[in-house]
Amino acid sequence: xxxxxxxxxxxxxxxxxxxxxxxxxxxxxxxxxxxxxxxxxxxxxxxxxxxxxxxxxxxxxxxxxxxxxxxxxxxxxxxxxxxxxxxxxxxxxxxxxxxxxxxxxxxxxxxxxxxxxxxxxxxxxxxxxxxxxxxxxxxxxxxxxxxxxxxxxxxxxxxxxxxxxxxxxxxxxxxxxxxxxxxxxxxxxxxxxxxxxxxxxxxxxxxxxxxxxxxxxxxxxxxxxxxxxxxxxxxxxxxxxxxxxxxxxxxxxxxxxxxxxxxxxxxxxxxxxxxxxxxxxxxxxxxxxxxxxxxxxxxxxxxxxxxxxxxxxxxxxxxxxxxxxxxxxxxxxxxxxxxxxxxxxxxxxxxxxxxxxxxxxxxxxxxxxxxxxxxxxxxxxxxxxxxxxxxxxxxxxxxxxxxxxxxxxxxxxxxxxxxxxxxxxxxxxxxxxxxxxxxxxxxxxxxxxxxxxxxxxxxxxxxxxxxxxxxxxxxxxxxxxxxxxxxxxxxxxxxxxxxxxxxxxxxxxxxxxxxxxxxxxxxxxxxxxxxxxxxxxxxxxxxxxxxxxxxxxxxxxxxxxxxxxxxxxxxxxxxxxxxxxxxxxxxxxxxxxxxxxxxxxxxxxxxxxxxxxxxxxxxxxxxxxxxxxxxxxxxxxxxxxxxxxxxxxxxxxxxxxxxxxxxxxxxxxxxxxxxxxxxxxxxxxxxxxxxxxxxxxxxxxxxxxxxxxxxxxxxxxxxxxxxxxxxxxxxxxxxxxxxxxxxxxxxxxxxxxxxxxxxxxx
Numbered sequence: 001x002x003x004x005x006x007x008x009x010x011x012x013x014x015x016x017x018x019x020x021x022x023x024x025x026x027x028x029x030x031x032x033x034x035x036x037x038x039x040x041x042x043x044x045x046x047x048x049x050x051x052x053x054x055x056x057x058x059x060x061x062x063x064x065x066x067x068x069x070x071x072x073x074x075x076x077x078x079x080x081x082x083x084x085x086x087x088x089x090x091x092x093x094x095x096x097x098x099x100x101x102x103x104x105x106x107x108x109x110x111x112x113x114x115x116x117x118x119x120x121x122x123x124x125x126x127x128x129x130x131x132x133x134x135x136x137x138x139x140x141x142x143x144x145x146x147x148x149x150x151x152x153x154x155x156x157x158x159x160x161x162x163x164x165x166x167x168x169x170x171x172x173x174x175x176x177x178x179x180x181x182x183x184x185x186x187x188x189x190x191x192x193x194x195x196x197x198x199x200x201x202x203x204x205x206x207x208x209x210x211x212x213x214x215x216x217x218x219x220x221x222x223x224x225x226x227x228x229x230x231x232x233x234x235x236x237x238x239x240x241x242x243x244x245x246x247x248x249x250x251x252x253x254x255x256x257x258x259x260x261x262x263x264x265x266x267x268x269x270x271x272x273x274x275x276x277x278x279x280x281x282x283x284x285x286x287x288x289x290x291x292x293x294x295x296x297x298x299x300x301x302x303x304x305x306x307x308x309x310x311x312x313x314x315x316x317x318x319x320x321x322x323x324x325x326x327x328x329x330x331x332x333x334x335x336x337x338x339x340x341x342x343x344x345x346x347x348x349x350x351x352x353x354x355x356x357x358x359x360x361x362x363x364x365x366x367x368x369x370x371x372x373x374x375x376x377x378x379x380x381x382x383x384x385x386x387x388x389x390x391x392x393x394x395x396x397x398x399x400x401x402x403x404x405x406x407x408x409x410x411x412x413x414x415x416x417x418x419x420x421x422x423x424x425x426x427x428x429x430x431x432x433x434x435x436x437x438x439x440x441x442x443x444x445x446x447x448x449x450x451x452x453x454x455x456x457x458x459x460x461x462x463x464x465x466x467x468x469x470x471x472x473x474x475x476x477x478x479x480x481x482x483x484x485x486x487x488x489x490x491x492x493x494x495x496x497x498x499x500x501x502x503x504x505x506x507x508x509x510x511x512x513x514x515x516x517x518x519x520x521x522x523x524x525x526x527x528x529x530x531x532x533x534x535x536x537x538x539x540x541x542x543x544x545x546x547x548x549x550x551x552x553x554x555x556x557x558x559x560x561x562x563x564x565x566x567x568x569x570x571x572x573x574x575x576x577x578x579x580x581x582x583x584x585x586x587x588x589x590x591x592x593x594x595x596x597x598x599x600x601x602x603x604x605x606x607x608x609x610x611x612x613x614x615x616x617x618x619x620x621x622x623x624x625x626x627x628x629x630x631x632x633x634x635x636x637x638x639x640x641x642x643x644x645x646x647x648x649x650x651x652x653x654x655x656x657x658x659x660x661x662x663x664x665x666x667x668x669x670x671x672x673x674x675x676x677x678x679x680x681x682x683x684x685x686x687x688x689x690x691x692x693x694x695x696x697x698x699x700x701x702x703x704x705x706x707x708x709x710x711x712x713x714x715x716x717x718x719x720x721x722x723x724x725x726x727x728x729x730x731x732x733x734x735x736x737x738x739x740x741x742x743x744x745x746x747x748x749x750x751x752x753x754x755x756x757x758x759x760x761x762x
Contacts, residue, residue: 030138034062057127065135072190084460095451096235102190106197119285122206129198130679136191137672143183144664145549150177152550157557185454203433203490214281223437230261234447246468258445262356270349355435356442358409359479367475370627377631387647392655399624429493436486443479474627484671485616491678502689513600527603531610534591538584542665545580552725583719590708592681598705601688619670626663
């Protein structure tokens with residue numbers, strides 16, 4: 001029997017057109033930015049085979065983003081085509097299906113690359129992840145204004161101005177709100193998961209093989225396999241939403257597979273990996289000999305001959321530390337000695353466990369901010385009774401503390417790994433990538449919670465189940481952002497390694513710009529500032545695009561209602577997003593080039609660190625604030641603090657739209673932004689080093705930075721010069737019905753002056 005509350009998506013003839021327009025916009029923006037990126041990737045120094053492989057992998061990554069988005073949207077439509085009561089019963093299975101499908105798209109090219117390239121797969125996977133980052137960022141920057149369009153049309157005009165339910169059939173903006181939800185939860189999440197999979201694999205293999213030999217590859221495969229099994233386990237564990245325990249049932253349905261899978265992954269790493277460093281599979285990855293002159297001298301030496309001497313030397317590490325200096329060769333020698341004192345099984349298991357624990361704590365912490373009965377939501381709802389923006393202020397203030405604590409968990413992971421790595425930088429960065437795998441495993445146990453807002457936040461769902469599902473995805477989404485940070489920070493490894501291995505420059509200031517990585521080095525400090533500036537520039541461009549799109553949606557929705565038309569046609573607005581989407585993409589990809597060529601190669605490590613930490617902090621903050629304000633709005637809509645139609649309701653509606661725009665423009669974009677910047681720096685650093693090392697004119701290097709700035713500025717001006725809706729007072733007869741609140745005596749106002757059907761009335 002059909003569900004009486006089921007809304008057939010096929011009955012909306014414009015849904016396919018809107019989704020097709022959005023996906024075509026994503027594809028065109030990806031191509032517009034991806035083709036120049038392919039050309040630049042081919043120009044990075046290396047042999048012809050390396051250049052072709054790098055470009056081919058980057059192209060494959062570019063294709064993954066739109067493909068993942070298309071598949072995610074198709075799965076979302078199929079899931080929403082099931083009745084609400086049936087979706088509630090199949091929540092775990094539907095969530096597992098969407099997550100495992102996205103992971104499979106990322107794991108397949110990783111497995112192929114490892115099969116054919118083995119230990120050389122790391123650099124190729126960096127290019128693959130770079131392409132996936134461009135695709136995922138294109139999906140997010142194109143969908144953020146669309147979310148503002150849906151909220152502005154359905155909430156600001158439909159609910160706040162006309163007292164309609166946001167997703168009611170009589171609300172003209174509901175169809176655009178549904179379109180934005182499908183893109184966000186379907187296409188956006190699938191593209192993000194593909195990006196996280198490829199980025200963690202690239203960092204784990206590229207950094208793990210030099211210090212953990214063959215096990216550096218096996219740990220990555222173990223982590224990715226465990227992540228897929230964890231998501232699949234979410235389909236088996238029931239999400240029992242009993243009366244009065246709906247939120248607890250959702251949380252336990254994710255907590256059980258997350259904790260079990262995380263513990264089993266840690267146990268597998270501890271029991272499977274060797275306990276002695278000398279027992280690693282060095283021969284399988286071409287590391288049977290010591291080739292570093294700092295250890296072996298001028299000629300390579302077999303590993304079995306050197307290991308007994310190294311083990312004897314480790315018995316008196318203090319002596320070797322006292323007789324070595326701060327040079328690179330001395331550091332490499334001490335690193336080799338220290339590595340033979342660590343237990344691979346213990347340090348890898350500890351890193352996976354640290355990442356898993358941090359993700360779980362961050363997930364529960366941010367999930368508490370979205371609890372409708374929690375103090376954060378209650379405070380925001382009470383404050384909204386002032387009728388203004390103070391409710392949103394309460395949400396921002398309370399969740400800033402939660403975001404700070406979540407970011408502190410990331411810093412805690414860095415502290416734990418610095419101890420586990422025994423001070424070896426290469427091992428520490430490899431362990432950081434493995435901790436990201438552990439965090440991914442735990443987070444994907446909540447596949448059902450990730451899918452709940454999209455599948456159960458529906459008019460046909462029981463009110464208690466809908467309330468629990470509306471905010472269930474806040475914690476997992478925040479944990480995925482933490483995973484992205486753990487995937488981006490290890491990319492400091494190839495950047496720093498390239499700088500350390502570079503020859504000395506011809507002049508002192510150029511040499512310092514290439515090798516100065518100390519805290520007092522100005523290029524490094526300037527790079528940190530450049531990373532912060534990049535995040536702010538992307539946010540500025542995203543918010544401006546959302547402002548333009550939202551304003552146009554409000555005016556068009558008002559005009560449609562006053563003209564008694566049945567649908568709000570925003571097709572031109574959807575296609576117009578292409579110009580605005582180019583700005584944040586261009587800024588994200590060109591700012592590493594500006595930092596490296598303009599400030600010096602030594603600025604790149606600071607740039608990556610500043611970019612990642614700033615994007616992570618602001619992203620966590622926006623996720624928490626949006627969820628808290630949405631919960632406050634639900635409280636008031638249910639009748640508390642004045643109920644619908646009150647000052648509190650009006651203030652909560654505006655606050656929910658504001659924080660929702662911040663989440664779509666900052667929180668949703670942050671994972672792809674930080675990984676796009678970090679991967680671009682890792683790919684571009686060989687060009688920077690070769691230009692300085694070859695004694696090229698510094699004016700040539702600065703010229704590249706200036707050209708990059710000019711391109712970014714031109715794209716920004718083109719976006720800012722795009723036509724937008726006129727909000728001035730010179731619209732004569734149409735100003736009052738469009739922009740003034742209507743009194744009871746003004747109910748007959750229409751837009752006859754704007755009618756395109758009667759030229760005499762125009």
